[in-house]
Amino acid sequence: MENQDDSAALLKVAEAVSDGKPVDWESAQSLHDESEAELAHLQALEVVAAAHRSARLKEPPLTVTDTAASGRRSIKTIRGWVILGLALVALYLILQLLWRS
Amino acid sequence: MSPGASGTEPPDRPALSTESTASLLNRLKAGESAARDILLSRYLLPLRKWAHGRLPAQARDLMDTDDLVQDTVLRTLRQLDGLLADGDGVFLAYMRQTLLNKIKDQIRHLRRQPGRGPLLDTYPDGNPSPLQFAVGEETLMKYDKAMLALPQHQQEAIMLRVEMGFSYEEIARFLGCPSANAARMLVARTLLRLATAMKVADGKPG
Numbered sequence: 001m002e003n004q005d006d007s008a009a010l011l012k013v014a015e016a017v018s019d020g021k022p023v024d025w026e027s028a029q030s031l032h033d034e035s036e037a038e039l040a041h042l043q044a045l046e047v048v049a050a051a052h053r054s055a056r057l058k059e060p061p062l063t064v065t066d067t068a069a070s071g072r073r074s075i076k077t078i079r080g081w082v083i084l085g086l087a088l089v090a091l092y093l094i095l096q097l098l099w100r101s
Numbered sequence: 102m103s104p105g106a107s108g109t110e111p112p113d114r115p116a117l118s119t120e121s122t123a124s125l126l127n128r129l130k131a132g133e134s135a136a137r138d139i140l141l142s143r144y145l146l147p148l149r150k151w152a153h154g155r156l157p158a159q160a161r162d163l164m165d166t167d168d169l170v171q172d173t174v175l176r177t178l179r180q181l182d183g184l185l186a187d188g189d190g191v192f193l194a195y196m197r198q199t200l201l202n203k204i205k206d207q208i209r210h211l212r213r214q215p216g217r218g219p220l221l222d223t224y225p226d227g228n229p230s231p232l233q234f235a236v237g238e239e240t241l242m243k244y245d246k247a248m249l250a251l252p253q254h255q256q257e258a259i260m261l262r263v264e265m266g267f268s269y270e271e272i273a274r275f276l277g278c279p280s281a282n283a284a285r286m287l288v289a290r291t292l293l294r295l296a297t298a299m300k301v302a303d304g305k306p307g
Contacts, residue, residue: 010293010296011289011290011293014289014290014292014293014296015285015289017292018262018263018285018288018289018292037300037303038293038296038297038300039296041295041296041297041299041300042292042293042296044236044240044243044244044296044299045244045263045292045295045296045299047235047236047240048232048236048240048241048244048263049263050235051154051231051232051235051236052151052154052232052263052264052265052266053266054231054235055150055153055154055231055232055235056150056154056265056266058231
């Protein structure tokens, strides 16, 4: 019966970790000293979850358009500018030739 | 915002398809390219953020994480046979391991480049990643090892919730759980298994 209580209590703690809710670790440890190691590792998992959360928030927000399609669009834009540049150089050379003749 | 207390907050992501990942992978295999677009819009952004957290700042300046993630995802989606043969919903678990290996390879490669100063052994490029810094190298290694000890669908549940911050509704849709509450229970039970696996990694009986 005690084991079942411990399992249910551990599950509650795991749910709180998953939800990002604060856990009173000291009181959990004192109530379930049989599960000391599991609780210690759940506490470590709480830190892992918080670190991921914090890393996500620190990243600049990206938009969905910032995907493969936008990559393809960027390449197209660069290609367009290169073609325009080459066309202008060619036009300049033609005009120079015409001017000399 | 997510994961939050209720797990129902709208994430900083667009509205997503209600289809499960496994179903999308099957549609993609059948030649429906729209399924690939849905998978990309679902996972590319969170995977990029995830990868940024795993990379030390110094390495981030020297390599394009976004390209690394995008290339890896697209390459994986081109090699669907292996993924589908492994069963439903292993896409993210596979992506996670592939990206972790690629990040390690890239950092090793950067390390070998001439002109770089002396590097510490603890962190491949001399600096911790944001996650290593926040969690500690030993705990993160233990966590990664314990993750690999879990079945792949459980790895995905943890990855979606803990590492990427998807809501329970989204996790239920992606993994094909009957409800958000079922997804919540799956994540909680898996966290407990993960804690036990970490305990075993410490040399204590499970």
